[in-house]
Amino acid sequence: MIGAEESGVRYEKKGHVAYVTLNRPAVLNAMDLRMHEELALVWDDVEADDEVRVAVLTGAGDRSFSVGQDLRERARRDQDGVPPSTFGSRGQPGWPRLTERFELSKPVIARVNGYALGGGFELALACDLVVASDQAVFALPEATLGLVPGAGGAFRLARQLPLKLAMGYLLTGRRMSAAEALRMGLVNEVVPADQLDEAVAGWTEDLLRxxxxxxxxxxxxxxxxxxxxxxxxxxxxxxxxxxxxxxxxxxxxxxxxxxxxxxxxxxx
CATH class of the missing domain: 1.10.12 (Lyase 2-enoyl-coa Hydratase; Chain  A, domain 2)
Structure with missing residues (x-):
């Protein structure tokens, strides 16, 4: 059940704000198929509930927003003969995922602390606002793993940055700091980690006004x-x-x- 301790996703509503937490801190909130299935139900509810005006997406713990795809699960699926994925998630559990929910009409804020790598960075790129701690680290390392940023990273980064900058990060997997992401316009605000919740609350309050x-x-x-x-x-x-x-x-x-x-x- 969504919200249960053993669930891969925690989902709470307070006032007009929905709080969505990727809840696998032991593996830095890596996203497995079960998490994607649970997230699909969450985003369905966010859109359907008119009492919800804003959603805040974050990761459990203080080390990671999300490091993206659960590569151990992917390796097991490779051994089982499951065909490799490509761009998009159509036909896979949890479709359409947030990165492909082009009709989602509510604003989504990414609250980023720690690592936002691979699919985690792609989630942040798909959000409308990004508020990050000064300890946040962003990267799309797929090329170094023989993969592609299939959840929209290749497309969104090239739209949100000048092309040469985007290609530099996409082709090398280089990491960018929170300060660099702010300077390039990929995040709205960077604050010390102990001020992150306060900063997110400020944005939600402004949106609710x-x-x-x-x-x-x-x-x-x-x-x-x-x-x-x-x-x-x-x-x-x-x-x-x-x-x-x-x-x-x-x-x-x-x-x-x-x-x-x-x-x-x-x-x-």
Whole structure:
């Protein structure tokens, strides 16, 4: 059961925030197939529950966010004759995984402490915001293991960094510090480890002050239009924008401003 001590994932909801914890600290939160199956149920619930406005994804313990794929499990599957995976997770347990949940409308914050390697870094790249401790380390070491960053790392890093920088990290597996990731724009904030929870709370509070339908509309519009010609982006109908535009919240915001009071968001 999700949330049980023996589970690979802990899932809690507090107020309007869902907290998702990769829970295999003994193996630095390496992700096995069971974890992926549990995470699929979690992300389904995050999207379906309108009381949830923000999700925070992190790893158990203080050593690792996640070191990615459980390579011991992968080696056993190789011995059993299971075909090697490639880009994407279609047909595998837990599909669509977060890295392929292109329709997920809620913002997700990655809370990163320690190692974010391989699939762990790919998870962070798929999140909307990343808050990291100064002890965080990021890398995509797949090339050094005879693998590829199949959970989107090859695609997202080349979109989020200048191409030469991205290729340097992708082809060599070089590690980057939290400070380097911040300088290159891959994370939103870096703080000392003992201030990480406070920093994450600051971002969640800011997100919760925003109207939930506006947040979902903006996320959808940005993510769907990022590769569109600008003219096409302006003329594209976005589903969550249509809902926001005709919502009570679209009226409540200007009214609250005019009445000099805090808005009361309904999310409908």
């Amino acid at each position: 925003s109207a939930p339908l506006a947040v979902r509309a903006i996320k959808e519009a940005v993510m769907r239009s990022v590769d569109m010609p600008l003219e096409e982006a302006f003329s594209t109908p976005f589903r969550w924008e249509q809902r926001r535009r005709h919502s009570q919240d679209a009226v409540e915001g200007p009214r609250a401003f005019a009445e000099k009071r805090e808005p009361v968001w309904r999310g409908v």
